[in-house]
Amino acid sequence: MALYSDKVMDHFRNPRNVGKIDDADGVGEVGNAKCGDIMRMYIKVDEDGIITDCKFNTFGCGSAIATSSMATELIKGKSVDEALELSNKAVVEALDGLPTHKILAEEAVRAAVKDYYDRKGIAYNPEDFKETDDEELHKLGEE
Amino acid sequence: MFVYADNAATTSVSKTALDAMIPYLTENYGNPSSLYAFGQRAAEALAEARETVAHYINAEAREIYFTSGGSEADNQAIVSAARLGARKGKKHLISTKFEHHAVLHTLAKLEKEGYEVTLLDVHEDGVVRLEDLEAAIRPDTALVTIMFANNEIGTVQPVAEIGKLCREKGIPFHCDAVQAAGHMPIDVKAMNIDMLAMSGHKFHAPKGVGVLYARRGMVLSNIIEGGAQERGKRAGTENVAGIVALAAALKESCDNMEANTAKIIPMRDKLFAELSKIPHSRINGSLEHHVPGTVNMCFEGIEGESLLLMLDDAGICASSGSACTSGSLDPSHVLLSIGLPHEVAHGSLRLSIGEYNTMEEIDHIIETVPKVVSYLRAMSPVWDELEKGERPHLI
Numbered sequence: 001m002a003l004y005s006d007k008v009m010d011h012f013r014n015p016r017n018v019g020k021i022d023d024a025d026g027v028g029e030v031g032n033a034k035c036g037d038i039m040r041m042y043i044k045v046d047e048d049g050i051i052t053d054c055k056f057n058t059f060g061c062g063s064a065i066a067t068s069s070m071a072t073e074l075i076k077g078k079s080v081d082e083a084l085e086l087s088n089k090a091v092v093e094a095l096d097g098l099p100t101h102k103i104l105a106e107e108a109v110r111a112a113v114k115d116y117y118d119r120k121g122i123a124y125n126p127e128d129f130k131e132t133d134d135e136e137l138h139k140l141g142e143e
Numbered sequence: 144m145f146v147y148a149d150n151a152a153t154t155s156v157s158k159t160a161l162d163a164m165i166p167y168l169t170e171n172y173g174n175p176s177s178l179y180a181f182g183q184r185a186a187e188a189l190a191e192a193r194e195t196v197a198h199y200i201n202a203e204a205r206e207i208y209f210t211s212g213g214s215e216a217d218n219q220a221i222v223s224a225a226r227l228g229a230r231k232g233k234k235h236l237i238s239t240k241f242e243h244h245a246v247l248h249t250l251a252k253l254e255k256e257g258y259e260v261t262l263l264d265v266h267e268d269g270v271v272r273l274e275d276l277e278a279a280i281r282p283d284t285a286l287v288t289i290m291f292a293n294n295e296i297g298t299v300q301p302v303a304e305i306g307k308l309c310r311e312k313g314i315p316f317h318c319d320a321v322q323a324a325g326h327m328p329i330d331v332k333a334m335n336i337d338m339l340a341m342s343g344h345k346f347h348a349p350k351g352v353g354v355l356y357a358r359r360g361m362v363l364s365n366i367i368e369g370g371a372q373e374r375g376k377r378a379g380t381e382n383v384a385g386i387v388a389l390a391a392a393l394k395e396s397c398d399n400m401e402a403n404t405a406k407i408i409p410m411r412d413k414l415f416a417e418l419s420k421i422p423h424s425r426i427n428g429s430l431e432h433h434v435p436g437t438v439n440m441c442f443e444g445i446e447g448e449s450l451l452l453m454l455d456d457a458g459i460c461a462s463s464g465s466a467c468t469s470g471s472l473d474p475s476h477v478l479l480s481i482g483l484p485h486e487v488a489h490g491s492l493r494l495s496i497g498e499y500n501t502m503e504e505i506d507h508i509i510e511t512v513p514k515v516v517s518y519l520r521a522m523s524p525v526w527d528e529l530e531k532g533e534r535p536h537l538i
Contacts (some may be wrong), residue, residue, distance in 0.1 A: 009452075012449070012452060013456065015522070018522045019522075020527075029524060033485070033489070033525050033534075034484075034485040035472060035485070036446055036465060036472070036474065036485070036486075036489040037446065037451070038523075038524050038525055039524075040524040040527075054261075054375055056522075057522050057523060057524040057527060058522060058523070058524065059444065059445065059446055059523040059524055059525040060449065061446055061447075061448035061449055061465065062447050062448055062449050063476070064446070064449075065449055065522070069179045084346040102472075114205035
């Protein structure tokens, strides 16, 4: 059996929505280089709160790139509220499974949405956007 | 084009080794422990293989023990010396920070049993210093175990000097020579090596067979109990075909060592020269003290596993010391031991070439790696920050 599913390899080889959005409405970055992966997510949001465009830059392993790619596909065209519902579990399922230790896609999307709220002055409950602690993520990954 | 550039991980079985082993899988399948002539034919092959292996490291046949591989040999050597030391009240073991896990994990196990372990620095160049070893030696030191050549960065240790010092101090010296056997000359007498581990599949023998050399007088403890095979020190019916292949492969590798080295060095040097042109890259490990075929480099701003996957798509088999490839969250302990920051170590690439590689294959690697590095850098937020000056370049 291959290390990664065909879907993961497809998203790794042909990542969707790679790049930057210069006039993004929200940018979120999670992870750190020391741990070997950083995900940066850019979102463009229209007046109805719909994510019209989404791009990513990722430093990391095959699964980091594939999950970034899949996450952009899953939130593009959705409302920010729907984007906040995105879970790492959903990303992994959409990729037919992953053997990885930690996944940052959900956190990257949430960070981008939070940035968007901050820029637009949209009120939110800070409790919903606690800073992601890499050490915590590691622990989660090991469970 | 398919390019196998991971010879430090394993090698293909040579035709010589395969031809040598086939008769012991087919017509001569007897058990060497059997009394009848049919079994004794296998016993003779075993004896001959033992002579051959002994010859190529300048040992005696009775000092050669066949094992399942390098890891078993390392385990048995270290545990044996530790037990021997404990009987004399000596429970201090010395090694280096960048040994193979077969050594480090065995030492860690002994540490839990009450032994004290000192791991020597290997400095920026990946070479242990004799003065560091001398300073670490204590009256209760039971063993010094230092590898011949490092499996990831290919640096060769001052084995003869270490052996001389240990002999003067009366301390057993074990050498994990898995990456050196068949690739570099080994003389256990001249180098004062008391125990040495080899693994057949690193020099074109099959997987699952290795050697532990233990100088006469070194009392081995059994790891596997059972029959009286291997002078009672390693139970289990011998892997006759594998052992015969190992001896044939070692003979072939040693007889052709000069020619092989002459073929490999220009390929390796070309890789170093060309891949070093990639901006913000670095060569890991001293080139002055180096096995012929190992190339280890880091490329800033990218991660090793995605690099390997892209290279795989281009038909190139290589390895990396990134966290993802090690199956843990930390990059390789070897790269950290030579002082590389985590973020740099994550972007490492090891290419290990052998005499079966060709210059055309090397050219394919040289053509592919820069493209892949550029591609991954283009999507890397780390590279973006490095380029904008928001993050300082480390290499």
